[in-house]
Amino acid sequence: KALEEAVIPVVDQLHTRKAEGFNYLTIFLLLDSYVNGDILVDDVAKILDQAEEGLKFFGGILDSSEISRETALVYNNEVIHGGVICIGIYSKTPLGMGYGHGLYPLVPKRATKVSGNIIYQFDGRPAFEVWKEYLMKKGVDEREISENLGHYLGKYQFGIPDPAVPKYPKVRLAMSVTREGGIRLAGDIPENSTVWLMEARKERMIETVGRAVFNAIEELEETPPFGAIVLEGFPRLLSLGKDFNDEIEAVQRKLGIPLIGFNTYGEILRPKPTQKWFHNSSLIISVLPE
Numbered sequence: 001k002a003l004e005e006a007v008i009p010v011v012d013q014l015h016t017r018k019a020e021g022f023n024y025l026t027i028f029l030l031l032d033s034y035v036n037g038d039i040l041v042d043d044v045a046k047i048l049d050q051a052e053e054g055l056k057f058f059g060g061i062l063d064s065s066e067i068s069r070e071t072a073l074v075y076n077n078e079v080i081h082g083g084v085i086c087i088g089i090y091s092k093t094p095l096g097m098g099y100g101h102g103l104y105p106l107v108p109k110r111a112t113k114v115s116g117n118i119i120y121q122f123d124g125r126p127a128f129e130v131w132k133e134y135l136m137k138k139g140v141d142e143r144e145i146s147e148n149l150g151h152y153l154g155k156y157q158f159g160i161p162d163p164a165v166p167k168y169p170k171v172r173l174a175m176s177v178t179r180e181g182g183i184r185l186a187g188d189i190p191e192n193s194t195v196w197l198m199e200a201r202k203e204r205m206i207e208t209v210g211r212a213v214f215n216a217i218e219e220l221e222e223t224p225p226f227g228a229i230v231l232e233g234f235p236r237l238l239s240l241g242k243d244f245n246d247e248i249e250a251v252q253r254k255l256g257i258p259l260i261g262f263n264t265y266g267e268i269l270r271p272k273p274t275q276k277w278f279h280n281s282s283l284i285i286s287v288l289p290e
Helices: 002-011 014-019 037-051 127-137 142-147 149-155 202-219 234-255
Strands: 024-031 056-061 073-075 078-080 084-091 096-100 104-115 118-122 158-160 170-172 174-177 183-185 194-199 225-233 259-264 266-272 275-279 283-289
Touching: 002 024, 002 037, 002 084, 024 037, 037 056, 037 266, 037 275, 056 225, 056 259, 056 283, 073 084, 084 283, 096 202, 096 266, 104 127, 118 127, 127 142, 127 183, 142 149, 149 234, 158 183, 170 275, 202 234, 202 283, 225 234, 225 266, 234 259, 234 283
Parallel strands: 024 056, 225 259
Antiparallel strands: 024 084, 056 266, 073 078, 096 283, 104 118, 104 194, 118 183, 158 170, 158 194, 174 183, 225 283, 266 275
16 A cells, blocks of 8 residues: 555656656655565556556665664655655656676575475475585585674575576575574575575676666667666675775766665666566666756
């Protein structure tokens, strides 16, 4: 209901704006509290398609808590918890969008026991045990993993198969480990699907910045860029540490235009009518045309 109340008034202005020459609408969404991102993407697409099929949208979830008290939205001088803000960006030419994550797939595992967003077993064994063993084989000390679990969960994430883009898995961050040794991810996992253990590597992640900027600018065609909105998944900061500043500098240097941006716990995007997704460790660059 909150999603509909935020989105529908913005979309209802579309015909009026078109009469003024603004033929394109891109929806920008912000949520302060965590929800299932896969369901969110489907719900946003459904609401928008009832008004006009194929509208672009992008946005982010700003906290990892289901009802956040640390993060809030502010609208008309009112502080909102557990809410949604929808911003309609009307333009005479389309926005340019670039995106990606750059995480490297290491090894595939079969999710043999799953419930919703929890993987209990990989290949018939406790999921956390399998994940930890792989890190230890790479030379990471078991004590180091225990003492810095958040860092390693950020660096070694999970790739979920995406039927729309088979060679580019959707990235999922591990939110916690269950008592049974299961791994709770941010988003649902199909049972018996192939889940990739992924690694955050600085060089590949910064290369992704260059591709995302190039693709976003290219989509503008002949229209000069005016500014950009940049969303960076918080796990990128978690995994890169102090090197995250290098990624931010790469974004600024390659764009060369004014920008605003922030970290998110989940990123949603529909750059094309046939392509939509939810990620946890991605980069989204939306370039506004003049």
